[in-house]
Amino acid sequence: MKDMFCFQCQQTAHNTGCEGNAGVCGKKCDTANYQDELTGALIGLARAAKSGHPTDNTHKIILEGLFTTITNVNFYNDTIKKLTAKIHQERARINAEKFEDYDMKCLWEDNEDIRSLKSLILFGIRGMAAYGYHAMALGKMDEEVNQFFYEALYAIGEDLRQDELLPLVLKTGEVNFKCMALLDEANTSAYGTPVPNTVSLTIEKGPFIVVSGHDLHDLKLLLEQTKDKGINIYTHSEMLPAHGYPELKKYPHLKGNFGTAWQSQQFEFHNIPAPILFTTNCLMPVRESYKDRVFTTSVVSFPELVHIGEDKDFTPVIQRAIECGGYEEDTPMTGINKGTTVTTGYAHGTVLSIADKVIDAVKSGKISHFFLVGGCDGAAPGRSYYTEFVKQAPKDSIILTAACGKYRFNDLDLGDIDGIPRLLDLGQCNDSYSGIKIALALADAFECGVNDLPLTLVLSWYEQKAVCILLTLLYLGIQNIYLGPTLPAFVSPNVLNILVENYNLTPISTPEQDLEKILA
CATH class of the missing domain: 1.20.1270.20 (Substrate Binding Domain Of Dnak; Chain:A; Domain 2)
Structure with missing residues (x-):
């Protein structure tokens, strides 16, 4: 070819x-x-x-x-x-x-x-x-x-x-x-309306399985098939928000989260004493040090890996977990910023249930701004921008986040404002829908347009799901979006001009410069 x-x-x-x-x-x-x-x-x-x-x-x-x-x-x-x-x-x-x-x-x-x-x-x-x-x-x-x-x-x-x-x-x-x-x-x-949950990053001793991707249905089937087998289940990357769903978190062997975002898998999975099940992207070329423990299902496929077909019989994964045995002792792990826990479960159902409290905090001046900092993560050095942006955001601001970009900062302790956590994890990339629902509800409450709210979207993108979310935001007329770490290579200069002129789509610069511009 x-x-x-x-x-x-x-x-x-x-x-x-x-x-x-x-x-x-x-x-x-x-x-x-x-x-x-x-x-x-x-x-x-x-x-x-x-x-x-x-x-x-x-x-x-x-x-x-x-x-x-x-x-x-x-x-x-x-x-x-x-x-x-x-x-x-x-x-x-x-x-x-x-x-x-x-x-x-x-x-x-x-x-x-x-x-x-x-x-x-x-x-x-x-x-x-x-x-x-x-x-x-x-x-x-x-x-x-x-x-x-x-x-x-x-x-x-x-x-x-x-x-x-x-x-x-x-x-x-x-x-x-x-x-x-x-x-x-x-x-x-x-699976029910997500509820807030604090998720441990410690891996308990004994056999376990790591589940990556986005497909909650596959996770539920695996939880059922591993019930009472002495095998713990840990989410990875975009599967983290599963811990917020009542019908999933009720399984006592859904223990916590393993590792960080997808791009770190090649060293985080190195010699891991457990199998990894990929239900969707993002799978990276599999290294020899863990190749014999990676399984795929659904549309995910890689040469020489065992693929679980449409029957969804996860017996090979379960058997491999028992063979590997897991860690001999509880093994503490941390996020990028050395935190030992992360939170999730703040989808629109939860946030809108305390809308009156949020609105009062805005009216009283206790909340000055909302930042939706989310999207796909990746390996580019410039992605540290998002960590620094969240660290430098005003202490009286709320950070909404979705998708795996949150792993840049989701283990930070940002505190709260009158009991409202400053960091609200809405969920997976598709749960950007929650961010939109929250923004529309706030606009309705304050009787203004979304673009008139003290709200700024600071997005990272990697693959095609981020593209369709961006197009949804443009369709809704949402302006002043900051996008990085680079602009899409497939957007021509003329098309970019259209997006800039009509929606004020802005490439990120530095956290300091962008925050100064946003808050001016």
């Missing part, structure tokens, strides 16, 4: 694009090209669906296909090629007419502004597909959301002008807002 081209994530080479034999994420050239072929097949399926009859199975394949191409999800050519073949079979089933796959080179070699707008749409629906997939696992689907995937994929394969693509970019944000609400409803109806 020819050299790869990929610029969908923040760590892309030279902030322009990964080319050559492999990407910065570890994805090899042939894998990247197979993922392009899969995406082209999805566009072909969307073309067939325009005059055919897609079913729930078609919707599932669309979600699975888009989710598979998110950064750090699938590194295994065989599973990607099998999924592409399944897409072709579904295309033939729903429509007997012959429809060709789209050649992704047509997109990558297009006019840079068209390429930029189509990339915003494509990467946005990839992120949205992850949310739709998790909701589907809990039996929740939405016809409007499903139909938009076809609309967006079809548009990517068409020769459209800039003025035709711009509305579709914002519609991606609009539909993602509905998709996040769908997932929020799915999670809360299945």
